Each structure stands twice: as C-alpha cells, then as structure tokens.
C-alpha cells in the first residue's frame with residue numbers, strides 16, 4: 174500500500190504490493206516510509222497504517238529490529254544486503270537499493286526481502302495438489318469439515334507462503350495464541366509437502382511428564398523399562414519419512430532441548446539403552462504461543478535450538494484481528510455441525526452481530542465450541558420471530574424505525590441492508606460462500622467485503 178491510495182476497477186499496483194508475500198519498504202532519502210505492505214507489517218508486528226506513517230529510524234528506536242539497512246544504504250549510497258532479525262523473531266535476508274539522481278543524490282531506497290538465501294528459496298516453488306491430497310486438505314482443519322478458512326489477507330499470505338515452501342524440508346516455527354490454528358497450518362504443510370504419504374506425529378511438549386520425555390521421544394531398548402520386554406520406538410523414529418510436529422515447544426525442558434538439538438543436527442536418534450544410532454529423516458515443524466526469543470534471552474530456551482527450528486517463522490494473528498476469517502469460520506462451523514448432527518440451525522442477526530463483536534480470546538477453538546453448543550441446543554437467539562418477518566415490508570419499516578438514529582446516512586443503511594441480505598443468502602446456502610456468490614451474481618470477494626462494511630457500520 175502506498176501513502177496515496179488510488180482505487181480503480183483493475184488490479185492496481187497497490188493490489189500487487191499488498192499481496193506480495195515478501196517484505197517491502199520504499200523510503201525517501203530521510204528514511205520516511207512511502208510504500209509498504211501487510212506482509213512487512215506482519216513480520217515487524219505493527220499495523221500497516223502505522224508503518225506508513227513511520228520513519229525506519231523510529232522502528233529501530235522502538236526496538237522492532239536492531240539496525241536499519243535502509244539508513245545504511247542512504248549513507249553509503251550503495252546496495253546493502255544483510256540478515257535482519259525482527260523483535261517478532263523473523264529472520265529476513267533483506268536488500269536495500271538506493272536509487273540515485275543524476276547528481277548522485279539518493280532519491281528513493283527500495284528495501285525488499287526478495288533475495289532469499291537457500292533456506293528461504295521457498296517462494297519460488299509450488300507443489301501440485303492431487304485429488305487425494307485435496308480431499309485430505311479438506312479434512313486438515315480437523316472438525317471444520319470445510320478445509321482451511323483463509324479469507325483475511327494475513328491468512329492468505331500464510332497459505333501462499335506454505336504453498337511455496339512446502340516442497341523444501343526447511344524447519345518451520347509457527348507462532349500464535351492458543352486455538353489460532355497452528356496445528357491446522359502444520360497439517361496443511363504436511364499434506365502439501367512431498368512427505369504427505371508419511372506420518373504426521375504430534376508431540377505436545379506441555380503434556381508429557383519431564384521424566385518420560387526421553388522414553389517418549391527416543392524410545393527404548395528391551396528391558397530398560399520395568400516389565401517391558403519389547404523394544405519401543407520413540408515418536409521421532411515413528412515420524413521418519415513424515416512430519417514431526419513439536420507443539421508447545423517452549424515447554425521442552427532444557428535438558429531435553431540439548432538432546433533434541435543433537436537429533437536435529439545429526440538426523441539420527443539413539444533409543445534409551447541402545448548402542449546404535451538410527452537415521453531419521455522427517456520434517457520438523459514446531460509451534461508455540463510464547464515469545465521464544467525472550468525465553469532465549471532469559472536463558473530458558475537454548476539459543477542454538479532456537480536458530481535450528483526457526484528457519485521459516487510463521488505468525489498466525491489472533492482471530493480478533495482477522496474479522497474476515499471470523500465470518501468465514503462462523504459459516505464453515507455452522508455448516509459443518511449442521512451436517513454432523515443432522516440439524517438445520519439458522520444463525521439469527523443478533524447472534525451474528527454478537528459473535529462479530531466478541532474478542533474470542535480462545536480463538537477459532539473457542540468459536541468452534543461455542544457454535545457446536547448453539548447447533549446442538551438449537552439456540553436461535555431472542556429475535557427469531559423478527560428474523561422470520563424479514564420478507565414482510567412492515568418488518569423493514571420496523572427495522573428502519575428502530576435503527577434510524579444510528580443508520581441516518583443512506584450509505585450506512587444500504588450497507589446494513591445489503592449485509593443482512595447476504596447473511597440470509599449465506600444461511601440458505603448453508604454457509605457456502607461460492608454458492609451464495611452465484612445466487613447473488615457477485616464475486617465471492619464482494620460478499621466478504623460487504624459483510625465487513627456492515628460490521629464497520631454496526632460497530633460505530
């Protein structure tokens with residue numbers, strides 16, 4: 174997005190910049206940011222709007238990253254390439270290129286992360302999706318039954334990055350609050366990678382008693398455990414040829430961190446009581462809802478392990494910052510639970526508005542549980558009667574009377590009326606956005622844009 178936002182029907186330069194899955198700054202000779210995109214905002218951890226008002230030196234002062242290669246390029250008038258580590262834990266190999274005028278003075282500086290090192294070359298490839306994989310991807314969002322919901326720009330960019338790096342074996346570290354969909358994303362990467370036929374093994378590091386870690390992860394030979402006469406393979410060995418998903422990695426005890434590091438460095442594991450090393454080749458995806466880098470600084474997490482597992486960081490924003498995904502998840506969960514329980518639950522307008530304004534601290538998981546309860550108990554909200562009268566013109570008059578104080582501008586009323594109609598058609602289509610778009614003769618993106626507009630009007 175640029176500071177001046179031009180809009181037209183065609184795909185504009187702004188659209189291209191916004192969708193770019195790489196960081197981008199264009200600054201003036203003083204370091205004021207003129208152009209940037211959501212991806213950059215995501216990696217730094219500030220709102221795009223704020224970023225477009227900032228100077229790169231302010232970002233360094235505020236501690237978002239330790240040094241500015243843009244300023245270096247301005248001062249040296251030379252191209253500068255360096256690895257930049259943001260406070261969010263992203264390792265970005267960036268290049269700042271100064272553009273000089275005929276007198277040799279800096280006019281603009283373009284700083285981008287398009288030049289990736291080997292481990293970042295994931296942006297260049299795409300894995301073809303077979304029919305069977307598609308079927309499995311549909312099941313990847315366990316329980317939703319409708320595949321992964323990715324309507325927000327942030328989620329779309331995450332999916333894009335996952336698609337592009339899926340064929341590489343680089344280690345991935347997924348950050349996000351509990352319930353944001355870290356496991357969903359890990360499963361998505363698994364199913365799109367060349368290891369999709371292999372197992373997907375989850376180790377919840379917070380759920381294993383410290384005394385059992387070694388046995389669970391590495392397995393053990395006969396007789397090591399009392400009463401155990403068989404060899405037992407550990408989870409790492411079982412994950413061979415597939416994906417090892419280390420959930421809640423921040424809870425791994427320090428002693429185990431050292432042992433895991435050895436496995437990751439040597440690609441081999443030794444069972445407890447064993448004398449041979451067994452080769453293992455699995456893709457390691459880790460997840461955490463903690464600030465791992467600050468744990469490193471406090472000595473609670475090994476720095477060498479941190480760098481080992483954090484080759485490709487993915488940050489999933491909380492659901493409250495992804496309103497478009499919230500709308501998508503609501504329809505997807507309702508459709509899925511209606512199907513699962515043979516119900517015909519219809520979402521009332523009041524309930525829908527209530528859901529849009531909830532903070533959902535438990536993210537998609539809390540939303541999913543809440544909707545399951547609604548569907549199972551068929552709680553239809555206190556305004557079901559009003560809902561049923563929507564076709565009645567009296568009901569429209571009643572609606573206008575009740576809301577004219579807050580929807581006085583014609584455009585606000587239109588936004589709410591359009592939004593309500595879309596919600597109705599979506600319900601008729603059991604939450605299927607593509608079908609609803611067909612019925613309404615609009616593009617699917619229009620539906621979500623209009624719902625967002627309604628939401629904005631109702632919020633004010």
Ligand SMILES: Nc1ncnc2c1ncn2[C@@H]1O[C@H](COP(=O)(O)OP(=O)(O)OP(=O)(O)O)[C@@H](O)[C@H]1O
Pocket residue numbers: 313314315316317320321322323349350351352353354355356357358420462537538541
């Ligand atoms: N984008 C999404 N599309 C569809 N379903 C989703 C999405 N994100 C999350 N879910 C659903 O929300 C629930 C929680 O997701 P998941 O278990 O992946 O979260 P998590 O971040 O790994 O949680 P935790 O940190 O507690 O392990 C699951 O039922 C999942 O199917």
